Amino acid sequence: MSDFDDLYSEQIIEHSKKPRNFGELPNANHHANGFNPLCGDKLVVGLVMDGAGVIQDVKFQGQGCAISKASASLMTGAVKGKTAAEAEHLFERFHDLVMGKLPEGEDLTDLGKLAVLAGVREYPARVKCASLAWHTLKAALESSTDGAVISTE
Amino acid sequence: MNAMTEPKTDYDLATIRRDFPILTRQVHGKPLVYLDNAATTQRPNQVIEAEAAYYREWNANIHRGVHLLSQKSTDQFEAVRVEAAKFLNAFSENEVIFTRGTTDGINLVASSWGRANVKAGDEILVSALEHHSNIVPWQMLCEEKGAKLVVLPMNDAGELLMEELPKLLNSKTRLVAVNQVSNALGTINPVIEIARQAHAVGAKVLVDGAQSVSHMAVDVRALGADFFVLSAHKLYGPTGVGVLWGREDLLNAMPPYQGGGDMILNVTFEETEYKKAPGRFEAGTPNVAGVVAFGAALDYVASVGLSAIAAHEADLLAYGTKVLSAIPAVRLVGTAKHKAAVLSFVIEGAHPHDIGTILDKQGVAIRAGHHCAQPIMDRLGIPATARASLAMYNTHEELDKLGEAVRKVVEIFG
Numbered sequence: 001m002s003d004f005d006d007l008y009s010e011q012i013i014e015h016s017k018k019p020r021n022f023g024e025l026p027n028a029n030h031h032a033n034g035f036n037p038l039c040g041d042k043l044v045v046g047l048v049m050d051g052a053g054v055i056q057d058v059k060f061q062g063q064g065c066a067i068s069k070a071s072a073s074l075m076t077g078a079v080k081g082k083t084a085a086e087a088e089h090l091f092e093r094f095h096d097l098v099m100g101k102l103p104e105g106e107d108l109t110d111l112g113k114l115a116v117l118a119g120v121r122e123y124p125a126r127v128k129c130a131s132l133a134w135h136t137l138k139a140a141l142e143s144s145t146d147g148a149v150i151s152t153e
Numbered sequence: 154m155n156a157m158t159e160p161k162t163d164y165d166l167a168t169i170r171r172d173f174p175i176l177t178r179q180v181h182g183k184p185l186v187y188l189d190n191a192a193t194t195q196r197p198n199q200v201i202e203a204e205a206a207y208y209r210e211w212n213a214n215i216h217r218g219v220h221l222l223s224q225k226s227t228d229q230f231e232a233v234r235v236e237a238a239k240f241l242n243a244f245s246e247n248e249v250i251f252t253r254g255t256t257d258g259i260n261l262v263a264s265s266w267g268r269a270n271v272k273a274g275d276e277i278l279v280s281a282l283e284h285h286s287n288i289v290p291w292q293m294l295c296e297e298k299g300a301k302l303v304v305l306p307m308n309d310a311g312e313l314l315m316e317e318l319p320k321l322l323n324s325k326t327r328l329v330a331v332n333q334v335s336n337a338l339g340t341i342n343p344v345i346e347i348a349r350q351a352h353a354v355g356a357k358v359l360v361d362g363a364q365s366v367s368h369m370a371v372d373v374r375a376l377g378a379d380f381f382v383l384s385a386h387k388l389y390g391p392t393g394v395g396v397l398w399g400r401e402d403l404l405n406a407m408p409p410y411q412g413g414g415d416m417i418l419n420v421t422f423e424e425t426e427y428k429k430a431p432g433r434f435e436a437g438t439p440n441v442a443g444v445v446a447f448g449a450a451l452d453y454v455a456s457v458g459l460s461a462i463a464a465h466e467a468d469l470l471a472y473g474t475k476v477l478s479a480i481p482a483v484r485l486v487g488t489a490k491h492k493a494a495v496l497s498f499v500i501e502g503a504h505p506h507d508i509g510t511i512l513d514k515q516g517v518a519i520r521a522g523h524h525c526a527q528p529i530m531d532r533l534g535i536p537a538t539a540r541a542s543l544a545m546y547n548t549h550e551e552l553d554k555l556g557e558a559v560r561k562v563v564e565i566f567g
Contacts, residue, residue, distance in 0.1 A: 040536040065504035
C-alpha cells in the first residue's frame with residue numbers, strides 16, 4: 001500500500017476508525033453544523049468555553065470520509081485547552097499546510113500531530129474534507145449558544 | 154486490451170478505442186481507466202475534428218448572413234436539427250430546439266410551459282429517482298405558483314413503485330417529469346406506462362433522457378412523451394449543447410423563454426412578434442460549432458449502432474456486477490431488474506470519497522458522492538456511493554482493474 005502512505009497513513013486510518021472526542025457534548029455552550037454539499041459530509045462541533053475564552057471541552061459528531069473524520073479527531077485533541085484566538089491561529093497554520101502554502105522545510109512543531117495531514121496538499125480535491133471540521137469549529141467559536149451552520153461551498 | 158478475454162461484440166472494440174484519443178493517456182503514471190461516463194462520455198476524433206474543422210473552414214454567424222460562410226454554417230447547423238429529429242424519431246425537425254444541455258432544456262419547459270400552464274393548487278409529479286436538475290426547476294415553479302410537488306416513491310432496489318402511480322395521479326396533475334434512466338443507480342424506468350397513465354388524467358409528460366440516449370435507441374413517439382431532453386456531452390458529443398424535443402403544437406403555444414435576436418419575426422418598441430418553434434426558443438447566437446460537432450457524434454453513434462452498443466454494455470454490466478460481487482466488503486446499490494450500465498456501490502468501512510481517491514491513484518476514474526441525487530441517498534440511508542458507469546469503449550480488462558483497485562481500498566480500510 002506504499003502508493004497511499006502519503007494520504008492514508010496508519011495514523012489517519014486509525015483516527016478515522018476510532019475518532020477521539022466523538023459524540024455529543026450535552027453541556028456545550030457553543031456549537032455549529034458543518035456541511036460539505038459536494039459530498040454530503042455533515043458534522044456537528046460542540047464546545048464548552050469558560051469565562052476566560054478557553055476551550056475547556058470539544059466534541060464532534062457526524063459522518064464523513066476518512067480524511068474528514070481523522071482531521072476532526074486530530075483537531076479536537078489539538079484545540080482543547082487553547083483560547084479561541086490560539087485555535088483560530090492554529091486553523092490558519094493548518095489551512096496553509098493542507099493548501100501547500102507552507103515553504104519547504106518549514107518548522108511544523110507547532111502543528112503537532114496535525115502534521116500527519118500534510119499529504120492532503122497533494123490532493124486538492126480533498127482539502128475541503130480536511131478543513132470541514134476546522135471551518136465548523138470556527139463557526140462554533142463565533143456562534144452564540146444557538147449554533148451556526150457553515151458550508152464549505 | 155487482451156483480445157482473448159474480451160467478449161465478442163458487433164463492432165471491433167480495439168478500433169473503437171483508437172477513435173478516442175484520451176483513452177491512451179495516463180493518469181498518476183497509470184493507464185487511464187475511464188469509468189465516469191454517466192458524468193460525461195469521452196469524444197472520438199470524429200467529433201473533435203468536426204468542431205475544429207468548422208472553426209477552421211466555415212465559422213460564421215448563422216441565420217443572418219448573405220455571404221457564403223454564413224449560409225454554409227446555417228446549412229450545417231440546420232442539418233444537425235434534421236439528424237437529431239431522426240435520431241429521436243420526432244415528427245418534424247421543428248420540434249428540435251437546441252439548448253445548452255439537459256438542465257437548460259428542463260428549465261426552458263419549467264419557465265415557459267410551466268409558468269403558462271401551472272397554477273395554484275396544481276400538482277407536478279416527479280420520481281424518487283430524479284437528478285436535482287429534474288427536481289429543483291419544478292420546485293421553483295411550484296413555489297412561484299403555489300403548486301405542489303408530488304413524488305413517486307421507489308423500493309430498496311431502486312425501482313419505482315408503479316402500483317403507487319394511479320394513487321398519485323389526478324385531475325390536478327399538470328406534468329409528470331421522470332428520467333428514462335437513473336444517473337445514480339442506472340434503473341431503466343417504465344416511461345411508456347408512466348406516460349400512458351399520465352395522459353389518462355390529462356397531464357403532460359417530460360422525459361429526461363440525459364442518461365438513456367447513449368445506451369438505447371429512443372423513439373419519442375413510442376414513448377408517448379410530450380417533452381424529451383438530452384445533453385450532447387453524454388452522447389460522445391461536446392459540452393454546452395443539448396436538445397429539447399417537444400410536440401410542435403405545445404411548443405408553438407408556449408411563450409418564449411429568452412428574448413433576443415433570431416427569435417423574432419418583427420420588432421417595434423410597441424410590440425414584438427415571435428417566430429414559431431424552434432426559432433422562438435433559440436434567442437441569440439447558439440453554439441454553432443458545438444451543434445455541428447454534435448452532428449458528428451450522432452453520425453458516430455449511428456455508425457457503431459445503438460443496438461450493438463447496448464449489447465456490449467449489457468455484457469459489461471453483467472461482467473462488472475460479477476467482478477464487484479466477488480468482493481465480500483462491496484455492496485451494490487441499485488439492483489433494478491432493468492438497468493443500464495451503471496455500477497453504484499459502497500464498501501463496508503470506506504467512504505466513497507476515499508474510494509474515489511484510491512481508485513484515481515490507480516488510474517481508475519469513477520464518481521464518488523451523491524450524484525446530484527441527494528433524495529435517493531436519503532431514501533437508501535447512505536450519504537453517498539461510488540459509481541462506475543460504462544460506455545461503448547469499456548472493456549473487461551478495465552473492469553478487472555476496477556476490481557483490483559477496489560480490493561486495494563478494502564486492504565487499506567479492511
